[in-house]
Amino acid sequence: MIPPTRPAFCPARKFTAAAALPFVALLAASCGNSFNDTGDAETRAFTHSQGVTEIPVEPQRIVTTTDQNALLPLLELGITPVGSAGIELDGGQIRFRRTDGYDTTSVEPVGPYGAPNLEKIAALNPDVIVGYEYDSDMYDDLSAIAPTVLIQVFDRPLDDALLDFADLAGETDRAEEMQADFRARVDDFLDKLGDRKDTLSISLISQYEPGQFNRVDIGQATGTVMQALDLLRPAPQQGPGDFEDYSIETLGQHDADVVLVFDYSDDEGQRADNPLYNSPVFAELAATKAGQAYVIDGATTVGAAWGKMIAFLDELERILLAEDLRTDVVIEN
Template structure:
């Protein structure tokens, strides 16, 4: 069973903030009532609904939803990728606003409805959405409140099953044809990157690790059951043996004193939160770090956390493919 660790930007130290109180939840429900929507499932522009199979059972959604609210970065990426501008979206805890990798003109005008793990139900209800997208692992406890506002489509979890989740998002948004085109373009893009870095055999011989320095937590090395690992696999890149030790296939946690266990041909690293509090500064100044093979050969690449780890979608994946090509293509 997936846990909260499945998602790349979930960790306990940064989530110790006050959760939404029961009073606010009640207020949110009352706000909805004031909006005068007796049956949110029937609020689609076309006046008709479709049934979508979700992690919470069958849900009736508008045939052509026009006012969509998304409660995590994966759902935001899916919507933007499919040409849908949500009316509302949450932001991640360590930052504000929406991911910079998304086109500014595509996210302008979207209402920020609070921090991802603590969405503001009143703000969501005030937007009068006709569809809400999120995941069970994120907001199962708020499902009854959310579905009282609008039909709510939840995937089981986030991160690793992002491709399956994207298909469900597309189904809920009425964008299946567009989704097929996105998937086809992505596969072709991944193959071009494979060829650019030397072909399938060369890619398989190149072992890669992805590290994340996290404020208030251990250093995370991503295993094969993670979003970023699926992209590495699509390109055909090899993985260092330590990745196989990842708990539940998701991640293997390291202290600065054991960072040399992460050494391999190539390392991509990101930081979530304050570099000093995330042990990044301490680790990268250490002798262990400086003596690692990837460091000595200049094959450590610093990447943006919100793209490589938080993005979780095809728009993010395409940009990651471009960076893999840039960093791994042999220099001539």
């Protein structure tokens, strides 16, 4: 698994599960058929990041290989998978990130995202396995168990990815309603922001390793919202970017009228003081000195769901529409 100190929204580490293949083959033989066999169920072609796969028209037993990037968007659509990978805590327990408010008691943990347990997945007898593009290294192993689709979540607007999840689950109408609500909310926020949009700059960062930090606007809810709002950004955060680690000594280059520090300690079930926000270097930012630096709960605002985008818009509205907000804290080039 990725250590909890790494970006909670970043791709999982590469994993090869070939060692579990003998078990999968044995279990398939004992069942008398192949896990790729969809039996008498009606199927259809589904296009995803790995190509085209035949999946059931109405999947009944879905297993997801990641929590916030597959389990969460299905839960939001009213679909409860039979199993899912999640984040592995220090005691070995599996926690499903970003799923507060949803009933996951019937979802069987199948190990950590990035390295799920193939035996546990196979034992659940899924009719389709759903992951995201960073599961590509184990795609063949997963496909030996059941038809597998990997939906591209990053490097495109999240609302496009969410429509793919809805297509897979047969909930396109519901997702399109959520998309319309999101776009209406963006328009309403921009109307309220008014002329401030032309002079207000904002920075989104988080710390995952001591002495380093990252952008928090690449893909998923935060990136899609920021792309839709098109607000001024510090120079290193302009453009699509990637999951680059920045040295803490360069933090000043990420200064802005408003600086948001995303905290993910709730992913492990315990909110802690944010080390970046409380660091001496952060205290020297113009935004900090102006009282316009804030800690944002990443567990609430980051993840592959319409609700996460709305939650982030709620935070932006609370902060950026304040009457006493200054838009001259830094001078943008």
